[in-house]
Amino acid sequence: MPHSSTLDLGAAIDTAATAAHTGAGILQAYAHNRGDLVIDHKARNDLVSQADREAEAAIIEVLRARTPEFGIVAEESGGAAQGLATWYIDPLDGTTNFLHGIPHYAVSIALVAHAGTRAGLGEPLKEDTPVIGVVYDPCREELFTAVYGIGSWLNGRRITCSRTASxxxxxxxxxxxxxxxxxxxxxxxxxxxxxxxxxxxxxxxxxxxxxxxxxxxxxxxxxxxxxxxxxxxxxxxxxxxxxxxxxxxxxxxxxxxxxxxxxxxxxxxxxxxxxxxxxxxxx
Missing domain, CATH: 3.40.190.80 (D-Maltodextrin-Binding Protein; domain 2)
Structure with missing residues (x-):
């Protein structure tokens, strides 16, 4: 398989983390002035504000500048899966919490590699697979990251699931x-x-x-x-x-x-x- 079909996961995780921090900076700037936000109702209990839209635009700007070859699917602006891999973006997961001043929300960015793409040194993937994951909680300053085949971390320290058996x-x-x-x-x-x-x-x-x-x-x-x-x-x-x-x-x-x-x-x-x-x- 040609080199062009292999993803550089190291560069991708750096890009995703940078984009997440960029989006979160916009959210936190608005968090202290929530009363001034313009809020639209997409449907019942489905809210969107300037914070969502501006954070998403800033995230997409980073991703397009660094990885123009990848598709983008984002909550507010849509998009389509294409190329070797596609970014999936939620600029503000927990919008209702955010709008009510509940400090529990995050930026979520993932890269999903499409079937036939190589992720790192492994064999071509047989099916669409998330290969980069970043979830950033700006209220606690907790950055969760993951790279396919390598591991997951919280602020740079490896994490594992619980051992509870029942x-x-x-x-x-x-x-x-x-x-x-x-x-x-x-x-x-x-x-x-x-x-x-x-x-x-x-x-x-x-x-x-x-x-x-x-x-x-x-x-x-x-x-x-x-x-x-x-x-x-x-x-x-x-x-x-x-x-x-x-x-x-x-x-x-x-x-x-x-x-x-x-x-x-x-x-x-x-x-x-x-x-x-x-x-x-x-x-």
Whole structure:
């Protein structure tokens, strides 16, 4: 395979981290003046502000300058997958938290390599695969990063999933239906079972951080429905490179591009999948 089909993952992770810090700088500048933000309603409980749009534009500017050959799919401006790999960008994961002054939100940037591309020194990938993941929490100044085949880190220190082996001892993260309620009849029985089975369930309102926190062992597992690809692309790789599992809830797609996912260390992910599967409709 020609050299041009091989990704430089070292350069890509540096680019993603730079872009994430650039976007976060804009968010934090607005965080102290939230009352002045112009907020639009894309749909019920689906909000967007100048902060989202300006942070996304700044992130895209960095990515296009450094990697013009890659596709871009971003929450606010759209885009399309193309080339050897595509950036998936959420400039503000946790918009509702941000707008209400709740200090729990993040910038999420991932690079998804397309089938046939080489990531590093390995064989060409057989399916689309996240190969770079960055989730940056500017309130805590926590930078979660991952590189395919190499590992995951929090502020430069390697992270791994928890070793909790049983749902009875597990703390789980989740997200309630808030925008799309079409799956509520599937989700609510899952939540009922989780409350009765586990040590506790948390709902913090930022999917990228839920995945990152599961990757570093703060949560033992996580499941959610109704998300978007840019919500989960970076966190999927951070989870996997931390020794965990993150897969499509219906186990059809190579990564949870459809926005329904199960994640955790291998034992918890399996137990969680078994807990929710009886409530899933075949679609």
């Amino acid at each position: 749902l009875n001892d597990a703390v789980l993260a989740t997200g309630f239906p808030f925008r799309d309620f079409s799956f509520a009849d599937q989700y609510m029985p899952m939540l009922h079972d989780a409350i009765r089975t586990t040590r506790g369930v948390r709902r913090m309102g930022a999917a990228a951080l839920d995945l990152a926190w599961t990757a570093c062992g703060r949560y033992d597992g996580y499941w959610e429905m109704g998300l978007a690809p840019w919500d989960v692309a970076a966190g999927t790789l951070i989870m996997r490179e931390a020794g965990g599992v993150c897969h499509d809830m219906h186990q059809r797609d190579p990564w949870p591009i459809g926005g329904r996912l199960v994640a955790g260390n291998p034992e918890i992910a399996l137990a969680l999948q078994e807990m929710i599967s009886p409530h899933l409709r075949v679609e």
